Amino acid sequence: MKAITEQKLANKNVTPTAMRILVMNTLLAQNAAISLSDIEKSLAPADRITIYRTIKTFEEKGLVHVIEDGAGAPKYALCLEECDVNEHHDLHVHFNCICCKETFCLPNCKIPDVSLPANFSSTEMNLIVKGICDKCAN
Amino acid sequence: MKAITEQKLANKNVTPTAMRILVMNTLLAQNAAISLSDIEKSLAPADRITIYRTIKTFEEKGLVHVIEDGAGAPKYALCLEECDVNEHHDLHVHFNCICCKETFCLPNCKIPDVSLPANFSSTEMNLIVKGICDKCAN
DNA sequence: CTAACTAATGCAATTCCATTGCATTGTTTT
DNA sequence: AAAACAATGCAATGGAATTGCATTAGTTAG
Ligand SMILES: [Mn+2]
Ligand SMILES: [Mn+2]
Ligand SMILES: [Zn+2]
Ligand SMILES: [Zn+2]
Secondary structure, three states: OHHHHHHHHHHOOOOOOHHHHHHHHHHHOOOOOEEHHHHHHHHOOOOHHHHHHHHHHHHHOOOEEEEOOOOOOOEEEEOOOOOOOOOOOOOEEEEEEOOOOOEEEEEEEEOOOOOOOOOOEEEEEEEEEEEEOOOOOO | OHHHHHHHHHHOOOOOOHHHHHHHHHHHOOOOOEEHHHHHHHHOOOOHHHHHHHHHHHHHOOOEEEEOOOOOOOEEEEOOOOOOOOOOOOOEEEEEEOOOOOEEEEEEEEOOOOOOOOOOEEEEEEEEEEEEOOOOOO
């Protein structure tokens, strides 16, 4: 366990401090994206700002990606190994369930190409699908 | 001018008050999506909260749609006539230019279908493309 | 036409979250 | 061990969303 956590940090050149290991373990334990305040609650009474800066560091180093699902606060999920400081490669669809309110990465669901108008060029895409997830379907 | 504005409000059963006409005219004057604080600045010294509630009303009545482009604050743009209280039909791509920072509706650029995992069903989709717009391309 | 009722507005106040400054503590390098 | 650098904790700031409440404008019933 601890090995995996520290390895992930080491892979992206992030010094494995106590706080960072706690946050990384929290992220590893999720099957859905979580917000900053989720992490705060989960790690209370750890300092909020330190968690904030930890997540920022993770984001910059390509350990997590941000998901803006329109639910108020941004959520975070672990990146694939291929992501790095310069480029995130999580070009997958994110799904927000209107029933359980969870937001999931759908790593096998790639964002299709769209044909933009003339002289528009794209560098990044973000697709949020809202609906009912498998667990909430009856 | 005034005729168009009031007609748009009337079409969606929104009482055409002074404030609502001002906000609607502001929206009509844009060629890009604008944030609440943009509207506030544009209509200063009108009351911020009234503008907030006006936009909420417009949104509920299907007059405007929200665009979360990840730039911090949500932006708003006029809907097509087909939108209504029950359903927004703006299933088009939104484009955020990393150069001029503007966010545009691309009404002719529909969001392609994506094949979700088994037992996931979609009710709504939101695709934000980031890149360089035609005006900023050289 | 007026009283009663409903909708819209303006202002105050609250809450939430993001972000920064700064002093302190822990780590690494020389 | 001293100097240099990185991470942390706490205080403070700032922006934006949201709600309560009293006031005003608009509409409707008698
Ligand atoms: Mn993801
Ligand atoms: Mn649009
Ligand atoms: Zn669900
Ligand atoms: Zn541009």
